[in-house]
Amino acid sequence: MIVNYSDEEVRKGEKSIFLAGPTARTEEEISWRLEAIQKLEEYGFDGVIYTPEYSSWKPKESYVDQAEWERSALKEATVILFWVPRELEKRPAFTTNVEFGYWLSSGKAVYGRPEGAPKTKYLDWLYQKDYHKMPCSTLEETLKVAMDLANSLESIEAFREPIVSLVSHKKVPTLTGYENKVEKARAIITTSKNTIFVTEMKDCFILPGGTREKEESPNATIVREVKEELGITVSLTPLVCVEYYHEGFAKYQGEGVERRLNRVYYYYGKADTLGKEHLTEYEKNNQFQRRECTLEEIYQQLGKKSDNVYKKFTDRELFFILEYAKDKGIL
Numbered sequence: 001m002i003v004n005y006s007d008e009e010v011r012k013g014e015k016s017i018f019l020a021g022p023t024a025r026t027e028e029e030i031s032w033r034l035e036a037i038q039k040l041e042e043y044g045f046d047g048v049i050y051t052p053e054y055s056s057w058k059p060k061e062s063y064v065d066q067a068e069w070e071r072s073a074l075k076e077a078t079v080i081l082f083w084v085p086r087e088l089e090k091r092p093a094f095t096t097n098v099e100f101g102y103w104l105s106s107g108k109a110v111y112g113r114p115e116g117a118p119k120t121k122y123l124d125w126l127y128q129k130d131y132h133k134m135p136c137s138t139l140e141e142t143l144k145v146a147m148d149l150a151n152s153l154e155s156i157e158a159f160r161e162p163i164v165s166l167v168s169h170k171k172v173p174t175l176t177g178y179e180n181k182v183e184k185a186r187a188i189i190t191t192s193k194n195t196i197f198v199t200e201m202k203d204c205f206i207l208p209g210g211t212r213e214k215e216e217s218p219n220a221t222i223v224r225e226v227k228e229e230l231g232i233t234v235s236l237t238p239l240v241c242v243e244y245y246h247e248g249f250a251k252y253q254g255e256g257v258e259r260r261l262n263r264v265y266y267y268y269g270k271a272d273t274l275g276k277e278h279l280t281e282y283e284k285n286n287q288f289q290r291r292e293c294t295l296e297e298i299y300q301q302l303g304k305k306s307d308n309v310y311k312k313f314t315d316r317e318l319f320f321i322l323e324y325a326k327d328k329g330i331l
Contacts, residue, residue: 001281002048003040005055010072012217017146020099021084022091023053032085034328036143045147050077074103081146083139084120097258104130107295107326110146112136128317130194132294145164149296174255179259183212185222188268188325196295196331197271199229201286204314205298205307207266207321218265229283230290230292240324244317266321268330295331 004011017040024031031068033051040049050073052066074080080103086093100123103109111127113120115137124135138144186209189197198205212218218241227233243263279288293301299322302315325331 001045003037003072005182006049006052006066006069006073007054010050010069010076011048012076013097015150016043016050016077016079017047017150018050018074019052020074020080020082020103021096022086022093025090032083032139035054036081036083036139039140039143041149043144043147047078047149050074060235061141062264070099072098078108079150080106080109081142082111082123084107084111084117084123085118085139086105086113086117088118091317101126102309105331107331108149110136110142110149112139112145114138115324117311130294131296132193132195149300153161161232181263183217183263183265185209185212185225185265185267186224187226187234188239188266188321188330189226189230189234189236189271190268190331191272191292192272193272193293195215196298197274198291198293198298198318200289200291201283202308202310204308204311205291205293205301205318206314208259222265222267223308228278230271230272231277232273234269234271236256236269239266239268239328239330242321244320262317264317264321268325295326298322 002011002014004016010039019033021032031053033053035047037051052070052073080099081094082100084093084096084100085091100109100111105128109127109131111123111131112135113123120135127133127135136145186207188207191197197208199208200206208226208229209222209300210229216224222236223233226236241263243261274290277288278292298318302319322331
């Protein structure tokens with residue numbers, strides 16, 4: 001485990017937890033982060049701990065430099081742990097409130113506060129609203145939840161795969177010259193509760209959608225598939241068209257081709273209710289299920305071990321488009 005203090009350069013590209021919360025203002029005050037670091041080491045955490053304090057106590061030399069360091073580390077962190085032992089006179093945690101609101105939608109926040117901590121009701125409500133779980137009430141619990149999430153999110157980094165092209169739907173060229181290719185359409189459908197509709201078959205989480213039929217437009221494909229799988233008709237907006245290769249995919253199909261080019265047309269929209277699904281025999285035979293999940297719940301599913309050889313391919317696809325949608329402000 002490596003502790004990365006704010007008077008050191010921000011480490012990058014490693015599994016990490018940022019310890020966000022009120023900071024000691026005097027040398028005499030014992031920082032809660034010392035206990036957090038000790039416990040994470042006891043729990044066997046093997047990543048980086050970003051702590052927005054100097055390696056030895058002294059007043060911050062530059063407000064701007066400190067703010068820049070924190071912003072960089074918060075962006076880089078795999079998980080942001082918010083622990084708010086607020087005391088209005090000693091540790092008001094005003095900056096923590098701002099950071100909490102700013103980073104909550106990232107899907108990588110874990111939040112806790114002691115029972116009875118003042119002025120935390122709104123933070124509690126936001127966390128329950130966006131993450132559908134209660135705040136942690138002890139530092140130990142908060143640390144363990146953060147460590148589990150960091151380990152889960154780290155496992156899906158392996159799913160990153162070079163993208164052949166990333167273009168708008170209107171600029172997609174004709175798909176020719178590939179021995180093994182497939183075109184699909186999928187949709188990110190969110191709810192007013194900030195959850196996402198996904199489908200599951202044989203341990204794989206997949207966005208609603210499916211394969212484009214011959215002579216069918218991508219728009220027609222996604223409307224048909226959403227109606228079949230979710231039982232609804234919803235207004236959908238084109239997001240992006242992605243092309244990428246599934247290396248080694250075809251060997252599972254017995255096709256003798258090592259690379260399959262995938263073209264996926266992604267859309268996004270909103271809905272709060274589901275209708276009756278109309279499943280194919282294949283879906284019925286492969287334990288098709290519909291789920292409503294938070295972003296965090298989806299990320300925790302990715303990377304889990306499975307006997308299904310297709311899971312690593314579907315996990316890659318889902319991870320990429322969720323990250324893209326977050327960058328575009330859709331999630």
